[in-house]
Amino acid sequence: MSEAPAVAVVDAQTPGNVGTIARAMKNFGFSELLLVDPPELDRDGEAYGYAGQAREDVLPNATEIAFDDLVSGYHTVGLTATTNQNATSHVRYPFSTPAELAEELETVNAPTCLVFGREDNGMTNEELARLDEICAIPASKEYPVLNLGQAATITLYEFRNLAISDTQLPDVERDRASEAEIERLYDQFEDLLAGIGHPEEKRAKSGRMFRRLIGRAHPTDREAVTLLGIVRRATESINRKTESVSQDRD
Template identity: 70%
Template sequence: MTDTHSSSNGSDASAPDHRTPPAVAVVDAKFSGNVGTIARAMKNFGFSDLLLVDPPELDPDGEAYGFAGHAREDVLPNATELSFDELVSSYHTIGCTAVTNEDDRSHIRFPFSTPAELADRLPTVDAPTALVFGRERVGLTNEELARIDEICSIPANEEYPVLNLGQAATVTLYELRSLALEADETQLPDVDRVRASEQTIDRVYDQWSELLETINHPPEKREKTMRMLRRIYGRADLTEREANSLLGLVRRAAERPAERD
């Protein structure tokens, strides 16, 4: 773990570079396993810069490394330890809290953004940024929040909005993953669907029309049934493979009455 206490002398060399994605700061965590869980979530969603204020002992044979998964190889051992003063003076800070004020009579916890809203706005912030998570039981204190630049809160059930530390960090980092990962850097294939050609879709409709005639579907209902099928397939955006599979099924269904005869 890197310790900035020995190198922080006010020089420009010690200041972090402007960066996106933001760093992730954990303040005064009591359980090392939570630090490991956050490191793992960072690895999952493309974040790498872990900052620790008054951290617990992070034994390579302990829970932190046990919970970190592959983040034990880079995110966790490369974490930087710093003071809260250094954190708020060096970064544009976003304090993450479950408990917010209801209105603008106090600005300690208000106004606030959701993680999804931050994902849209943070790329415009021309400064190194840090997401700041607090203690397991009490989170960030009002005194700490008063020194933080802005507030983030996860929308949750008003009857029980409090998430544990690892959950809160995981949800927030998931929502902000677009700041750290390009679409082609995830394990998911290209999500764009390539719609079947209109010629193939028309063949599906022709096949359905033939089937309705073959099974003696009431003539007065056929137009309405075909309109319904067009609406269904229009919303579905069938791929070429899906359309061809349907062609085979409907064709086979049309052949069965003839086979019985």
Template identity: 70%
Template sequence: MPDDTDRNRSDDSDTTLPTDRTTPAVAVVDAQSPGNVGTIARAMKNFGFEDLLLIDPPELDPDGEAYGFAGHAREDILPNATEITFDDLVDNYHTIGCTAVTNEDDRSHIRFPFSTPADLAERLPTVEAPTALVFGRERVGLTNEELERIDEICSIPAAEEYPVLNLGQAATVTLYELRTLTLDEGDTQLPDLERVRAPEPMYDRLYDQWADLLEEINHPDEKREKTMRMLRRVHGRADLTKREANTLLGLLRRATERPAERSETDQSSR
């Protein structure tokens, strides 16, 4: 765990470590594939993370695989990544080691206890220290020796018979679950889904129109009360908007009028 004093990373940039943010950095330990580093950078860009830390990384050629996989993250996250040592990481950050396999219970504490990414999304905002999500190698992940030095463990729930994810996949799933730390609803590409419920007088008109239709089609009297109660509950759960309620009113009105129209047509044809 870091204290409240500023420390410097052991790289040539002499960048001062943050001490008061809750948005985690993303640390990748000894990745073998430049493509996975690029994939992680891209996922960071997708979900609002900015600070990429690399421990013993492969060569990241601007014309190579990492930048090819990074998408728009090639413009900022990847070129601004900081190379540090594992010692610097555990000394200066509250670290969360991500591992697929726990295989332990409360009798051992190298890989136990653990949180899921969803658990972390709720708890990390309370950690008043710079935090880092730590992802390990493609083949073996983080070693037990590394996990012993890490503050806590995170594991993605997956099928028991095959819980191991690709490095890039694991980072993407974890960052997606933690996006609430970085993105507000208005910060995503999705339209505003806030729905305005139709006013109650419109609901009353809708229920009156249903009652008229039941009468027009000679719905059994003994069933009408129960049917209206069911319709009220269906519409209540739906939280209809004004436009939706208007559309239903028009359809019900037309359906109610059709029997009368057919009757008039039949009489005139005689």
């Protein structure tokens, strides 16, 4: 990976948690902090009080961003609590642990962002459905809930090899397709589902399955372009046949 992942916090409720995350970022070599609908960060308040040395660079350089722009501009990894969902439910499944995902991302050359949700209930299912991968921290079944600061610190520690400059990186990097190209592939897949008459109530779930599949595959630009072309031609062929049948009936 050529650049350390960015870190995003969605709708943080308290400034102190933003400061805690900034401090963890500083500890483990991360610098790009993105904030979606953040609270006010007063330089004399909790955020800067909890940030430690991150008050000098990470926190004041934080960028406010819309969730839509986050999704379209980065390969997104949503951080969430471990759930009991399985292969029949795709909103929070499948997920990787931070250690597993850190090893995988070492070979991915793409702008990546680790996305943390709200203190009380994380991210909504609708938000998670738009992210590319899910990451969860294994914890005791008796009490698996971590607060936001704990989750961020554990995760960023596991991802430190992607951020600390003197870490030896693999010689081979995966030439991942651009996020714009991959988003076009997702859009075309939606058109294909409509063209083949896939049940409308099942399209969102099928779209999530496809997004998670591509998210784990990290296709190259050539692979994404080729797959996009195949899906587009299939959609166009189906639409032509549908129009032909309609004209014959008329």
